Amino acid sequence: MSRVRLGAVGAGWWATSNHFPIFAGRDDVELVGVCGIGPELGAVRDQFGFGMATTHYSELLDAGLDAVVVSTPHDLHYAQAAAAIDRGLHVLVEKPVTLNASQGWDLADRVTAAGVHFLAPYGWNYKPFTIEAKRLVDAGHLGTVQHVLCHMASPTRGLFAGDTNHIRALWDSQTSGPDPSTWQSPAHGGGYAHGQVTHSSALLFWLSGLRAASVMAKVSTGGAAVDLFNAAVITFDNGALGSLSGAATVPDGDPYQVDIRIFGTEGVLLLDTERERMSLHRYDGQKFDLDVPPGSGAYECIVPPNRFIDLITGASTENNSDAEVAARSVELIDAMLRSAAGGGAEVLVHDDDRETP
Structure with a gap:
């Protein structure tokens, strides 16, 4: 895979301060689209060079992606991650990945069944x-x-x-x-x-x-x-x-x-x-x-987003989370x-x- 076609669900403070600058700085990542709400969505799209912006994550997931980063409010992670996994997409999901045990293990089972990479960015x-x-x-x-x-x-x-x-x-x-x-x-x-x-x-x-x-x-x-x-x-x-x-x-x-x-x-x-x-x-x-x-x-979360891409491209096989x-x-x-x-x-x-x- 020459470039990972990446979509982002969630465009708030953590995604824009940590994840997006990392992904935008990699030559092997294409930022296909970003999904979010609020008046800053267009500015986020332009700042990081996303190809599109949408308020509907299903539209983003159908945009020919290889992978998705989910950094929405905690209670939204499960449905969005499950939808991405079921489409065969690799997924980075912010922690906590879900709010209850059954949903957490369901995501793990879906990952196994789909054969995709899943990483929770625990720095x-x-x-x-x-x-x-x-x-x-x-x-x-x-x-x-x-x-x-x-x-x-x-x-x-x-x-x-x-x-x-x-x-x-x-x-x-x-x-x-x-x-x-x-x-x-x-x-x-x-x-x-x-x-x-x-x-x-x-x-x-x-x-x-x-x-x-x-x-x-x-x-x-x-x-x-x-x-x-x-x-x-x-x-x-x-x-x-x-x-x-x-x-x-x-x-x-x-x-x-x-x-x-x-x-x-x-x-x-x-x-x-x-x-x-x-x-x-x-x-x-x-x-x-x-x-x-x-x-x-000191806490930092530089390696996990990079490792996520490296897992997808085959540059690494080590997933610590x-x-x-x-x-x-x-x-x-x-x-x-x-x-x-x-x-x-x-x-x-x-x-x-x-x-x-």
């Missing part, structure tokens, strides 16, 4: 130090996972409960900032669990290969319309236990916190984006301590919110017989 899954952590885990240095800690906190109070323009200022978008109706509305998948825990949980599932079996969770809104704080106790399919926490109230300008610790029968993995460290220490005394360059822990990883994150968050709505009672994450690879 931390593509950092060199997390890739090294994954290599060590896959080499068996942890042994069997018995316990995990998964924590994330970020400077996102404004995104979920106030003025969203602070988040906009972190990325250079010429469109309006994040839409509060997406991030601050429970009906549209707003809140910290869907908006941020999706990152940390997807990183955990990719690193560990675990799948959650049951969860007991509580959330707190801190006076907002959506959750700002999350706490959960998780049991995984293999019997391992885990604790998960999330908080939206890191002061603006402070670094994001993602702290994952995995305890196995052979050793312990520590991965920390804030203090920028990664180590795996084995009980036999062997130690792997990676020298992580300053600034490497495929439909399986995305579905495991979705089903955990779905179960967490169901548990919290029931007062923290333990709920099953899944009831199918899907085998863990």
